[in-house]
Amino acid sequence: MSELIKKTAAELVALMAKGEVSSVEVTQAHIDQINKVGDAVHSFLFTSADSALATAKEVDRRRAAGEKLPTLAGLPIAVKDNLATTDAPTTAGSKILEGWISPYDATVVTKLRNELMPILGKTNLDEFAMGSSTEFSAYGPSKNPWDLTRIPGGSGGGSSSVVASFQAPLAIGSDTGGSIRFPGAVTGTVGTKPTYGAVSRYGLIALASSLDQIGPVARNVLDAAYLQDVIAGHDPYDSTSLTQSLGSMVEAAKSGSVKGKKFGLIKQLAGEGFQQGVKNRFAEAIQLITEAGGEIVEVDCPSFDYAIDAYYLILPAEASSNLAKFDSVRFGMRVTPEGNPTIEKVMAATRELGFGPEVKRRIILGTYALSAGSFDKFYGAALKVRTLIQRDFDNAFSKADILISPTAPTTAFKFGEKVADPLAMYLNDIATIPANLAGIPGMSIPIGLADEDNLPVGIQFLAPNYQDAKLYEVGAALEGILEGIWGKRMIDFAPNLEVK
């Protein structure tokens, strides 16, 4: 394995800036790794080695010419396949969009292009980001690099497995209920869901508009900070994007400290029903935070008990409407049944064949939740719970600077284990969902391996709205402490992928 791909994004950027390594070399090293492990891990739905190398060459040329380049120029990246790109198909993991090429770039993609980052390809996801395992991708699941028989988390299992298997130093994810943080936890990587509106959603194929947020996927906190700084910022094309700047995440990560900060231990997410190995690592992390000068306080968030219920009404309601546009009329798949069908029949046949089971389940659920007779009982009630959860957070943040919990109740499970049981699958997101309902930022970082299965465990940090920087401060601090103890990085515990 090339030593280059083992380096952090920050290290690669520094090497390129010093001229010790070229962007073409860095990009080629990752393309080589994709060629080596790509089939086994199945992270990518589409790879674009040629255009990535072309960008890399351009960066090298401009660097040689002495031009001032953006910070991450020349650093390759992978993009989740629910972001619209003009030079690669965008499928959102669905058959209904197979082969669709967007006529426009998502704002985040434009930002990556402006940053001169070679885009290696589009990463796998559960269809329309509905799932926690990538098993609902219409193009087959991605594998967990720690154990290829296990899930890499979802929906962003493509992006998490890409960085965990060194196919890219960074990736873009999207998080509606944990789709960045849960995959981060189960692959021993770092993922942040920024404050709602911190990153433009323009060009992100919407799952649930009021919950969706794009964020960075990386192998360490500083790298994630670099990426968040590139993709964040107001976008006039997204009315919900924030107008104020949230500051520099890189500076926050570099100044990382837990000292004097109050960490709120969420009573409702302290371990009941959680895997023992997860609880053990989490307890140790708390211990380390205390030793480093952080204070632990318990906070009560009683409405969290209803978070999953509310989430699985609000999300399907919005999704049922967002997905209505997939009707064969203007783009995407078209299925024309026999016998001179009406447009209604064409739409129905297309959606019947084009959507997978989880998507249909949620469309049906959401349509029902919004219908006249049940609106107040379901959607209306869910909005009330959402307000109560926001209130719980307000309360909790009056007592603590940062809230903590395990990111997920379990480590990576095996393929097929939960796919037939939607409710069990939904429970993976029990700790991550409240942040989306409240809009607040959250981050998952690895804190070791579970005793039972030697698989990664993650801790989740949550901060008040607009205070993403706090996540990077405490995340980088705890990461530093852990790496000090381990004498290496978390990802270095991962088994070498011996493939081909």
Add this chain to the structure above:
Amino acid sequence: MAKANLMDYEKALELFEVVIGLEVHVELNTKTKMFCGCRNDFGDEPNTNVCPVCIGLPGSLPVVNRKAVESSIAIGLAIGCKIEANGGFSRKNYFYPDLAKNYQTSQFKDPIAYDGQLEVEVPSGNKFTVQIERAHMEEDAGKLTHIGGATGRIQGAEYSLVDYNRAGVPLVEIVTRPILGAGSEAPELAAAYVRSIREIVKALNVSEARMERGNVRCDANVSLRPKGQEKLGTRTETKNVNSLRSIERAVRYEIQRQAQILADGGSIIQETRHWHEDKGSTSSGRPKSDADDYRYFPEPDLVPVQPSIELIEKLRSELPENPAAKRKRLAGEWGFAEMEFRDVVNAGLMDFIEEAVAEGAKPQAARKWYSGEIARIANSEDKDVSEMNITPAQVAELARLVESGKINDRIAREVLSAVLAGEGNPDEIVTSRNLEVVSDDGALIAAIDEALAKQPDVLEKIREGKLQAAGAVIGAVMQAMKGQADAARVRELVLERANRA
């Protein structure tokens, strides 16, 4: 389609009380669409004014057009509404191929304007106060063209084409509360109300306000209840009635149709109905029930619409004169007889006359041209005066030419035809066709001498007091001058000659 039995109108009104409700859609004339930067112009080549947002491509997001919000607030203020300080958009979900996202971004719970009222005068001079429930913002859908069917309608068509240039065009929908008590004048009131709305949005300059182009469209709800009954009857909604005259006819037709059904012991089906201009009747459309479920929910891609007090007050201070108040003012200024003024208003000629007066025409002269010759020609060509190819400035010029004696009435009519035919401005036409009246007394006197030589006894007759004898000479002179003489001047000269001799 069986022709419905219609009850005699007078009889229907004896038996039933009429309740109407009007929904008027006003297309705003903003430069760009409601939620994207595409040009708000759907007359262009199909699907050229489109972008990822208005054709609903995956990942695209709407952004509210600020100008459209301001126009909507202005409309709301002009119809006496309160303005919502914290409103927003909702999604109205239904599948239809002209609807790019398969939901319409509209306002549901908190419309931009609500609780207004408008005083409307019907042709008889009676005045009614129409209560306005709300005015809300929404986007228009694309335009479907059905190909291959005999009727141009979806039934029987082989395929359909969609033009999304219109998709996302900003609309304001103004909805009245049920209007009771208009009695036999309900049809006139419906038309007068829509005319008022049209006048207002035109005065505000927020819409082209041309009904024939669909800038202002009306859906008319009609229901009947037996006199003395409290409960409202079942209503029908006649869609897209696109002229004032049709609104009146459609409402009258529905009253007569429903009355006959109810009198026969039948019941009215709650449905949308289509108005057929050619047949003068409505036909059954889609059944519509309160169970129509659009699954409204707040549009999560947009932030709340929160106009500031400052903005609202600024827009209020900029409101133009209320058209009804303006009518009152102009009636005073112009000094027309009451009937003359009412005819002008009812014929929709007030604005034209106002503009012509602003261009220098005398009010009576402008009125005479518009309600006379121009209206007559428009009528004979089955057009609206607004569609005639003449500007108020041209009318003013025409009136000035007559007033100054450069042309007479007969020639002025010829000049008008030439203007309408696109030959240019009146003075250009007078010059190019050499139509100026002969005002050179020398030429006229020569012609008079010639005529008198043929009718030597005329002067004697005039002196005897038979002034009408002059007519023969005047006629001869006018003939000799090919009509390009001021007959009054010729008469003067003839009488002068008789008195001198």
